[in-house]
Amino acid sequence: MLRIEDLHASVAETPILKGVQLSIGPGEVHAIMGPNGSGKSTLSKVLAGDESYTVESGRVDFEGQNLFEMPPEERARAGLFLGFQYPVEIPGVNNSYFLKAALNAARAARGEPEIDPVSFLKRVRERAQWVGLDDSLLKRPVNAGFSGGEKKRNEIFHLAVLEPRLAILDETDSGLDIDALRAVADGVNRMRDPQRSFLLITHYQRLLSYIEPDYVHVMVRGQIVRSGGKELAAELERSGYAAFEDEEAA
Amino acid sequence: MAADKSDEALEGLAQRGYSAGFYTDIEQEFAPPGLDESTIRFISDKKREPAWMLEWRLEAYRNWLGMTAPQWQKVRFAPIDFQAISYYAAPKRGPASLDEVDPKLLETYAKLGIPLHEQKMLAGVQEQEPAPGTAAGETTKPRVAVDAVFDSVSVTTTFKEELARSGVIFCSISEALRDHPELVRRYIGTVVSRRDNFFAALNSAVFSDGSFVYIPEGVECPMELSTYFRINAGHTGQFERTLIIAERGSSVSYLEGCTAPQRDEHQLHAAVVELIAHEDARIKYSTVQNWYPGDEQGRGGVYNFVTKRGLCAGARSKISWTQVETGSAITWKYPSCVLQGDDSQGEFYSVAVTRGRQQADTGTKMIHIGRNTRSQILSKGVSADDADQTYRGLVKILPSAAGARNYSQCDSMLLSDRCGAHTFPYLDVRHPSAQLEHEATTSRISDEQIFYCKQRGISEEDAVSMIVNGFCKEVFQELPMEFAVEAQKLLEITLENSVG
Ligand SMILES: Nc1ncnc2c1ncn2[C@@H]1O[C@H](COP(=O)(O)OP(=O)(O)OP(=O)(O)O)[C@@H](O)[C@H]1O
Numbered sequence: 001m002l003r004i005e006d007l008h009a010s011v012a013e014t015p016i017l018k019g020v021q022l023s024i025g026p027g028e029v030h031a032i033m034g035p036n037g038s039g040k041s042t043l044s045k046v047l048a049g050d051e052s053y054t055v056e057s058g059r060v061d062f063e064g065q066n067l068f069e070m071p072p073e074e075r076a077r078a079g080l081f082l083g084f085q086y087p088v089e090i091p092g093v094n095n096s097y098f099l100k101a102a103l104n105a106a107r108a109a110r111g112e113p114e115i116d117p118v119s120f121l122k123r124v125r126e127r128a129q130w131v132g133l134d135d136s137l138l139k140r141p142v143n144a145g146f147s148g149g150e151k152k153r154n155e156i157f158h159l160a161v162l163e164p165r166l167a168i169l170d171e172t173d174s175g176l177d178i179d180a181l182r183a184v185a186d187g188v189n190r191m192r193d194p195q196r197s198f199l200l201i202t203h204y205q206r207l208l209s210y211i212e213p214d215y216v217h218v219m220v221r222g223q224i225v226r227s228g229g230k231e232l233a234a235e236l237e238r239s240g241y242a243a244f245e246d247e248e249a250a
Numbered sequence: 251m252a253a254d255k256s257d258e259a260l261e262g263l264a265q266r267g268y269s270a271g272f273y274t275d276i277e278q279e280f281a282p283p284g285l286d287e288s289t290i291r292f293i294s295d296k297k298r299e300p301a302w303m304l305e306w307r308l309e310a311y312r313n314w315l316g317m318t319a320p321q322w323q324k325v326r327f328a329p330i331d332f333q334a335i336s337y338y339a340a341p342k343r344g345p346a347s348l349d350e351v352d353p354k355l356l357e358t359y360a361k362l363g364i365p366l367h368e369q370k371m372l373a374g375v376q377e378q379e380p381a382p383g384t385a386a387g388e389t390t391k392p393r394v395a396v397d398a399v400f401d402s403v404s405v406t407t408t409f410k411e412e413l414a415r416s417g418v419i420f421c422s423i424s425e426a427l428r429d430h431p432e433l434v435r436r437y438i439g440t441v442v443s444r445r446d447n448f449f450a451a452l453n454s455a456v457f458s459d460g461s462f463v464y465i466p467e468g469v470e471c472p473m474e475l476s477t478y479f480r481i482n483a484g485h486t487g488q489f490e491r492t493l494i495i496a497e498r499g500s501s502v503s504y505l506e507g508c509t510a511p512q513r514d515e516h517q518l519h520a521a522v523v524e525l526i527a528h529e530d531a532r533i534k535y536s537t538v539q540n541w542y543p544g545d546e547q548g549r550g551g552v553y554n555f556v557t558k559r560g561l562c563a564g565a566r567s568k569i570s571w572t573q574v575e576t577g578s579a580i581t582w583k584y585p586s587c588v589l590q591g592d593d594s595q596g597e598f599y600s601v602a603v604t605r606g607r608q609q610a611d612t613g614t615k616m617i618h619i620g621r622n623t624r625s626q627i628l629s630k631g632v633s634a635d636d637a638d639q640t641y642r643g644l645v646k647i648l649p650s651a652a653g654a655r656n657y658s659q660c661d662s663m664l665l666s667d668r669c670g671a672h673t674f675p676y677l678d679v680r681h682p683s684a685q686l687e688h689e690a691t692t693s694r695i696s697d698e699q700i701f702y703c704k705q706r707g708i709s710e711e712d713a714v715s716m717i718v719n720g721f722c723k724e725v726f727q728e729l730p731m732e733f734a735v736e737a738q739k740l741l742e743i744t745l746e747n748s749v750g
C-alpha cells in the first residue's frame with residue numbers, strides 16, 4: 001500500500017524529517033506517536049503533497065506508483081486521504097456540494113460517470129449518521145464556523161464518503177469530547193476493510209483503545225525510533241518519551 | 251460606407267476566454283465620424299423622430315458642450331476623442347419583420363445564444379425534454395421576450411403581440427418615439443436629466459437605441475423582458491437609452507445582456523437607463539454585462555460609462571438592481587434609487603469581476619426622500635491579475651425621510667498580490683431617526699484553502715471557481731433563475747487561470 005524509504009524533508013530551509021522508514025500493508029492500522037514538534041504533521045503533509053514542504057531525498061511508493069511524481073489532487077483521487085490536524089474553513093462552499101465535487105473528481109480520474117444525485121444523497125445521509133455529524137452541517141459551508149469537535153467529525157465524515165485506500169488521520173482525536181471520540185472511532189472502525197489502511201497520528205492511548213492498531217511507531221526528531229505492537233502505546237502512556245529521546249533510528 | 255475589413259483579422263486575436271469576441275461581416279450604414287449639430291439631425295432623421303425630440307437632443311448637446319468629463323472616479327484612461335467616433339451604425343437591410351432580418355444577424359444572435367424566434371423554449375435552459383405531463387413542444391419554463399439592439403438600432407423585438415394583449419408595451423425606444431410619443435415625452439429625462447453628468451448629456455444628444463417598457467396599472471408582466479446589446483462595428487460608440495415605466499400596482503422583471511467583438515481600439519458604450527415605479531409597483535432590473543474587456547496588455551475593450559437610475563415615485567414601490575459585471579476595459583456606473591414614495595424600497599446587488607488590466611469603479615446611490623424608506627446594498631468585488639476595483643456608494647437620508655433604514659455590505663476578494671480593491675462608502679444623514687449599518691470585508695483565497703481542496707481531489711481551478719461562486723452566491727440568487735446559471739458559467743470562464 002505505502003512504502004516510505006529514507007525520507008528527508010525540510011520546511012523553510014530547516015530539515016524536519018531525517019530518514020523516515022515505514023511500510024504499511026493493505027488493511028493494516030498503524031499509529032504514530034511522538035512529542036510535539038517531532039515531525040508527525042510534517043510527514044502527513046509531505047505525503048499529501050503540500051508544496052510548502054520540500055522533499056530532500058528518499059522515496060515513497062503508493063500502490064506501486066512514485067508518490068512524488070503525482071500532484072496532490074492526483075494523490076487524493078488515487079485514494080490517499082489526509083484528515084487535517086487543523087481543518088481549513090472554506091466559506092461559501094456548501095459541505096455536501098464540496099464532497100460531491102471531490103467524489104466526482106475521483107470518479108472522472110477513473111473514467112467513471114458522475115455519481116447520480118440520489119445515490120449521493122443516500123451515501124451522505126448514511127455516512128453522516130455513522131460519525132454522528134449533525135445534518136445541518138451538510139448544508140453549511142465547509143468547516144466555516146464549525147466548533148473544533150465538529151471540524152474533526154467532519155474530517156471523518158469526508159473520509160467515510162470518499163472511501164480512500166489509505167487514510168492518514170492527524171490528531172483527529174484531539175479536542176473531542178468522550179462521546180465524539182467514540183463516534184469518530186466507530187466511524188473509523190466501520191471503514192476498516194482488508195483493502196483499506198490507516199495511519200493514525202495521536203498523542204493519546206485512549207484512541208487506540210477504541211481503534212486497535214496493528215503497529216505503533218514512535219517518532220522523535222524526524223525519525224521513527226521504535227516500532228512495536230499496541231502494547232507500545234501503553235508503555236508510552238506510562239513512561240513518556242524521555243526513554244526514546246536518546247535513541248537513534250533502528 | 252462598408253464595414254472596415256481589417257476587423258476580420260481581429261477575429262484571430264487570442265481568445266482569452268471571451269467567446270463573444272467574434273465580428274459579423276455585414277453591410278452597415280454609418281454616420282461619418284465626428285459630432286456636431288448635423289450629426290444629431292442625421293440620427294434623429296434616420297429614426298424619423300418627432301420634432302420635439304430633435305430639439306430635446308440639441309439642447310442636451312448644447313449642455314454637453316459646456317461640460318467636462320468627470321475626474322473623480324478611480325480609473326485611468328487616455329482622453330476620448332469624441333470627433334473620432336461614429337455615432338450611428340446600422341445594418342443596411344432594415345427589417346420590417348423577423349422574416350426580413352438579415353440571416354447574418356439571426357446567425358449572430360444564435361451564436362450568442364439569444365433566441366430571436368418566439369420559441370417556447372428559453373435559451374440557456376439545459377433541459378430539452380418537455381416536462382412530464384405537458385404536450386411536446388410546450389413547457390412550463392418561463393419565456394423571455396427579447397429586444398435585440400445591434401450597434402445603433404433595434405433589429406427585432408419578440409413576443410410583442412402577446413405582450414400587447416395584456417397591455418404591456420415592449421419595443422425599441424425608436425419605435426416608442428413613433429408609436430407612443432406622448433409616453434416617451436412625459437417620462438424621458440425625468441429621472442436622469444440632460445445635464446446630470448457629462449456622459450448622460452452626451453447620451454441625451456446622440457442616443458441611438460435601447461428599450462422601452464410600459465406596464466399598465468395592475469398588470470404583472472407575463473414574461474421576463476430582456477434586451478441584448480451587441481456592439482459590432484468598429485470605431486463607433488453605442489449610446490443606449492432605456493426607459494421603463496411601471497404604473498400603479500404593476501410589476502416587471504427585465505434583464506439586459508451585452509457583448510462586443512474583440513478589437514484593439516477602445517469603444518465607448520455610454521448608456522442612460524431610467525426606471526419609474528408608481529405606487530405599489532415593482533421593477534426588477536438585472537444586468538449581465540460581458541463587454542469585451544481588452545487583452546492582457548490593456549489593448550482594446552469597451553469603456554462602459556453608464557448612468558442608471560430608478561425613481562420610486564409612488565408609495566410602497568420597489569426597485570431592485572442586480573448586476574453581474576465581468577466585461578469592459580473600464581466600468582463606471584452606479585445604478586441608483588431615488589426613494590421618493592413613502593415606504594418605498596431600493597435594492598442593489600452587485601458582482602463585479604475584474605482581471606487583466608480591467609478597471610471598475612461601481613456602486614450605487616440610495617437617496618431617501620420619503621418616510622420609512624428602506625434600502626439594501628450588497629456588493630461583491632472579485633479582482634485578479636493587475637485589475638483594480640472600487641466600490642463607491644452613497645446613502646443619503648434627507649430631512650423628510652423619517653424612519654429611513656439602510657443596510658450595506660461590501661465584500662472584496664483578491665486573487666492576486668497585484669490587484670486592488672477599494673471601498674468608499676459615503677453617508678449623508680440629515681434625519682436623526684435614520685438607521686444605517688455598514689459592513690465591509692476583504693478576503694483572499696489562501697494556499698491552505700487551495701491545498702485542502704486539492705487534498706480532496708479538487709483541482710485548483712475548480713477550487714477557485716467554487717470559492718468565488720460561493721462568495722457571489724447571495725447576489726446570483728437575486729437573478730432570475732435562468733440567468734443565474736448563465737452568470738455562474740460566465741464567472742467560471744472569466745476566472746480561468748486567474749490565481750497567482
Ligand atoms: N512553516 C514552517 N516554518 C518553520 N518551521 C516549521 C514550519 N512548519 C513546521 N515547522 C516546524 O517543524 C517541526 C515539526 O512540526 P510538526 O507540525 O510536523 O510537528 P508534530 O509532530 O506534528 O507536532 P504536534 O504533536 O505538536 O502536532 C516543528 O518544530 C515546527 O515548528
Ligand SMILES: [Mg+2]
Pocket residue numbers: 040041042085170171
Ligand atoms: Mg502535528
